[in-house]
Amino acid sequence: EVRLVQSGAEVKKPGESLKISCLASGYTFTRSWIGWVRQVPGKALEYVAVIYPDDSDTRYNPSFQGHVTISADKSINTAYLQWSSLRASDSAMYYCTRPLGWEVPYEFAQWGQGTLVTVSS
Amino acid sequence: EIVLTQSPGTLSLSPGERATLSCRASQSVSNDYVGWYQQKPGQAPRLLIYGASSRASGIPDRFSGSGSGTDFTLTINRLEPEDSAVYYCQQYGSSSPTFGGGTKVEIK
Numbered sequence: 001e002v003r004l005v006q007s008g009a010e011v012k013k014p015g016e017s018l019k020i021s022c023l024a025s026g027y028t029f030t031r032s033w034i035g036w037v038r039q040v041p042g043k044a045l046e047y048v049a050v051i052y053p054d055d056s057d058t059r060y061n062p063s064f065q066g067h068v069t070i071s072a073d074k075s076i077n078t079a080y081l082q083w084s085s086l087r088a089s090d091s092a093m094y095y096c097t098r099p100l101g102w103e104v105p106y107e108f109a110q111w112g113q114g115t116l117v118t119v120s121s
Numbered sequence: 122e123i124v125l126t127q128s129p130g131t132l133s134l135s136p137g138e139r140a141t142l143s144c145r146a147s148q149s150v151s152n153d154y155v156g157w158y159q160q161k162p163g164q165a166p167r168l169l170i171y172g173a174s175s176r177a178s179g180i181p182d183r184f185s186g187s188g189s190g191t192d193f194t195l196t197i198n199r200l201e202p203e204d205s206a207v208y209y210c211q212q213y214g215s216s217s218p219t220f221g222g223g224t225k226v227e228i229k
Contacts, residue, residue: 037166045158045211045220047217047220059216100168100177104154104213107156107168108156108211111166
């Protein structure tokens, strides 16, 4: 059974850094894309980025590129999303997600439970 | 960026009825790479349909997707109370996927 278990909720101040995680199990981590989708409460879903852990190939939504960094640690089957300087507008639920197959990285078939990030002074 | 417009915003129907949800793209979606997701309150989204018309694993055949180019439809036959949710379409035919604003389905 595929499982994506995310780190817990975070409360941060503007300008602070943050790294959230997603521990994957039940499949070969290096042979599947894994990514992040954002959802501001009450709003629609937004694609953030995906990474292929085997070679660290990354693909970003241009709206997020330069502000967030996606990474993966193959040794512990974990994907990350990090910020070096948070903004209030980063406040949202962030979902870790895995696509159906390796050829098309965006058919998001498995989802983590979500990590709520709150950025407030 | 391809913009997806979903309609209607809210659909209120009775159990056993059919729901027809529309998703219109601002430009043609390559390979008909359109997905549909169901999201219930407090839960992560669930993939229903991918490639415009293929059902994901474990999805009842009451759910079906159709369409091509710029116009796509999710049909839910024989509505059940547990179908109450927000439904999102997604396109991934461009270099950066986008989602629609969602359609809320309410069961009377």
